[in-house]
Amino acid sequence: xxxxxxxxxxxxxxxxxxxxxxxxxxxxxxxxxxxxxxxxxxxxxxxxxxxxxxxxxxxxxxxxxxxxxxxxxxxxxxxxxxxxxxxxxxxxxxxxxxxxxxxxxxxxxxxxxxxxxxxxxxxxxxxxxxxxxxxxxxxxxxxxxxxxxxxxxxxxxxxxxxxxxxxxxxxxxxxxxxxxxxxxxxxxxxxxxxxxxxxxxxxxxxxxxxxxxxxxxxxxxxxxxxxxxxxxxxxxxxxxxxxxxxxxxxxxxxxxxxxxxxxxxxxxxxxxxxxxxxxxxxxxxxxxxxxxxxxxxxxxxxxxxxxxxxxxxxxxxxxxxxxxxxxxxxxxxxxxxxxxxxxxxxxxxxxxxxxxxxxxxxxxxxxxxxxxxxxxxxxxxxxxxxxxxxxxxxxxxxxxxxxxxxxxxxxxxxxxxxxxxxxx
Numbered sequence: 001x002x003x004x005x006x007x008x009x010x011x012x013x014x015x016x017x018x019x020x021x022x023x024x025x026x027x028x029x030x031x032x033x034x035x036x037x038x039x040x041x042x043x044x045x046x047x048x049x050x051x052x053x054x055x056x057x058x059x060x061x062x063x064x065x066x067x068x069x070x071x072x073x074x075x076x077x078x079x080x081x082x083x084x085x086x087x088x089x090x091x092x093x094x095x096x097x098x099x100x101x102x103x104x105x106x107x108x109x110x111x112x113x114x115x116x117x118x119x120x121x122x123x124x125x126x127x128x129x130x131x132x133x134x135x136x137x138x139x140x141x142x143x144x145x146x147x148x149x150x151x152x153x154x155x156x157x158x159x160x161x162x163x164x165x166x167x168x169x170x171x172x173x174x175x176x177x178x179x180x181x182x183x184x185x186x187x188x189x190x191x192x193x194x195x196x197x198x199x200x201x202x203x204x205x206x207x208x209x210x211x212x213x214x215x216x217x218x219x220x221x222x223x224x225x226x227x228x229x230x231x232x233x234x235x236x237x238x239x240x241x242x243x244x245x246x247x248x249x250x251x252x253x254x255x256x257x258x259x260x261x262x263x264x265x266x267x268x269x270x271x272x273x274x275x276x277x278x279x280x281x282x283x284x285x286x287x288x289x290x291x292x293x294x295x296x297x298x299x300x301x302x303x304x305x306x307x308x309x310x311x312x313x314x315x316x317x318x319x320x321x322x323x324x325x326x327x328x329x330x331x332x333x334x335x336x337x338x339x340x341x342x343x344x345x346x347x348x349x350x351x352x353x354x355x356x357x358x359x360x361x362x363x364x365x366x367x368x369x370x371x372x373x374x375x376x377x378x379x380x381x382x383x384x385x386x387x388x389x390x391x392x393x394x395x396x397x398x399x400x401x402x403x404x405x406x407x408x409x410x411x412x413x414x415x416x417x418x419x420x421x422x423x424x
Contacts, residue, residue, distance in 0.1 A: 002082060004117040006139055006196070008052050009110070010043055011103055012127030013060030018246045020371040021380030021398040021418070022346055023062075029127035030065040031250075032329045032347065034257050034266060035295040035310050038069055039244065040127045041275045044085070048076045049271055050135035052123070054083030056113055058106045060090060075274045088113060104215040108206040114199070122202050124195040124217065130253055130264065131241040132271050138196055138235045148201040148230040151175065151222070152194035154237045164190035165218045167234045175232040180218050189234060191218065192241060201230060240264045248374040251344060254310045254327050258293050280313060288319065297330070304334070318353070326358075335387065342393070343377040351379075352387030360392045363413030372396055372416070 012029040022031055029040035040057075047055050055078060059066055066087075073085035088110050090100050100106035107114075107124065114122060121142065123135055133152070142150040153167050161182070168177040168187045179185065195217060197205075205221050212220050226232060240263055244250040256263050266273055280299035285291060290305040297313035304321030311317070312329040318336035326343040328334065333350045340351075341358035351357065358377045365372035372378065372394055379385065380398035389406045391397070392413030399419025403409070411417060 002117055004054050004083060004119045006052060006121040006123055006135075007054040007056070007083075007114065007117050007119045008043075008047050008123045008125055008135075009107055009114070010040070010047075010055055010057045010125045010127050011106060012040055012057050012066060013100055013106065018371050019250060020247060020368065020378055021396050022247070022250075022344065022378060024380050024398055025062055026065045026381070027059065027062045028245075030062075030069060031244075032312055033130065033244070033250075034254060035297045035312050036277070037266075037273060037275045039130065040066065040069070041273055042130050042132070043125045043127055044070075044076045044078070045271075045273045046131075046133050046135060047125075048078060048274070050133075052135060053078065053080060054117055055085045056088045056110060057085060057127070058088045058100065058110065060100050060106075069276050071276065075276050077274075083117070086113065102214040102216040102220075104206060104209065104212075104217050104221045107202075108210055108215065111203065111206065114203075119199045122197050122199055124193075124197070126193045128245065129192070129241060129243055132239060132264075132268075132273075133194070133237060133241075135196075138194075141235045142196045142198075142233070145172075145174070145233045146231060147196075147233040148198050149222070149225055149232045150196040150235050151232065152192040152237050153189040153234040154192055154241060155188050156190045158185065158188045161185035161188045161190060165193075165222075167191060169234045173234050173236065175226065175234055178222050178226055178232075180223075189236070192237065193218070195222075196235075201225065246374075247344065247371065247376055247378055251327060251342075251374065251376055255308070255325065257310060258295055258308060260293075278313070289317075304336075304338075312347070329381070340377075342375055343379065345379045346381035346383070348381055349379050349383045349385070351385040352389075354388045355385050355391070356389070357385070357391045358393055359390050360413050362393045365394055365396075365414045365416070367396060367414075367416035367418075372414075 073079045078085040166179045166185045167175050167189045242253045283300040285302045289302045292307050294306045295310045299314040301316045303319040304317045307324045309326045314331040317334045320337035324341045326340050328345045329347040331348045335353035337354045339356045343357050362375050378396050384400040386403045390410040396416040405417050
């Protein structure tokens with residue numbers, strides 16, 4: 001009989017709709033980050049660095065890229081016969097086929113997977129945050145307090161607390177109350193969406209609430225257990241943690257990597273971030289190129305100028321082009337004499353010669369003001385931008401565009417071009 005002290009359940013099925021065209025064809029945890037990584041690499045690396053060798057990854061929305069990236073878990077040393085990483089999509093049962101309808105419902109549908117390891121504890125993780133955390137320390141805290149549930153929480157500015165699930169604790173960190181996005185928060189300790197449950201408590205709660213529609217941990221499971229007076233504690237975390245759920249926070253987190261002393265260090269030897277690495281040629285930076293304060297991926301060919309930017313693997317930047325304050329993802333091809341300022345250019349995109357991307361003044365989005373509310377140009381993967389066009393700020397483009405898509409050769413600030421078959 002296989003017995004594991006603690007297994008991890010990693011929720012990676014989210015669409016990430018606030019990332020707009022970046023997630024029109026890929027799940028948010030599979031979005032590129034920091035030039036060579038994908039967002040899901042961070043919680044997976046945390047698991048193996050914390051001694052957790054059994055991880056269930058729950059996928060749903062556009063799972064293909066995620067599945068091929070994770071594979072059998074080799075980069076994270078999770079290719080094991082006893083445990084390892086298992087991708088857990090929704091599946092057809094004998095009586096019906098059911099999508100995951102909430103975070104807790106997704107876990108409930110995989111009770112048999114968890115039960116097969118006879119765990120003492122289960123840690124629930126989100127697949128779309130950038131951070132480093134030793135889950136073993138959190139487990140030690142859970143055990144020391146004989147807790148039924150431990151919620152990782154971090155202090156946030158009081159004026160931002162209304163955006164989070166908030167925990168109210170006593171001096172011993174025992175949770176007295178829990179409020180989901182309160183209008184008038186009584187505490188600034190925000191739940192990070194990371195939970196350690198004693199297995200029997202989790203199992204019984206999931207079964208008890210199995211008929212709850214869209215069953216969610218923050219909205220249903222945690223309040224249910226609080227009402228039943230289970231022992232619930234808050235584990236305070238004070239390290240770097242970023243929810244890259246908006247275009248602004250995603251861009252900002254990437255830009256923080258290129259600070260002289262980055263707040264989030266990708267190069268710590270004792271806490272490595274692992275990822276799937278393709279074997280590709282070294283980067284080439286030509287004699288006329290200029291590169292300042294930037295991350296440049298393997299296999300890049302740089303003939304132009306790059307300032308304060310994150311450039312993914314296999315990117316080509318043509319002669320005379322100038323890239324500033326931008327994220328250019330894997331295998332994008334930037335033509336000659338192109339200007340890009342504050343752009344997010346997704347994978348396999350081609351930008352024609354002399355295009356100017358990110359010009360003029362900021363304008364509110366006429367397409368989707370909830371998603372596109374930042375001074376950025378966001379271009380979805382596999383897009384084509386024709387030569388000689390001017391693209392304003394706070395814009396979105398997805399698909400193979402042609403010169404006819406740009407009246408007078410330009411896309412005004414706040415505008416969008418979404419070709420048929422794409423969504424944002």
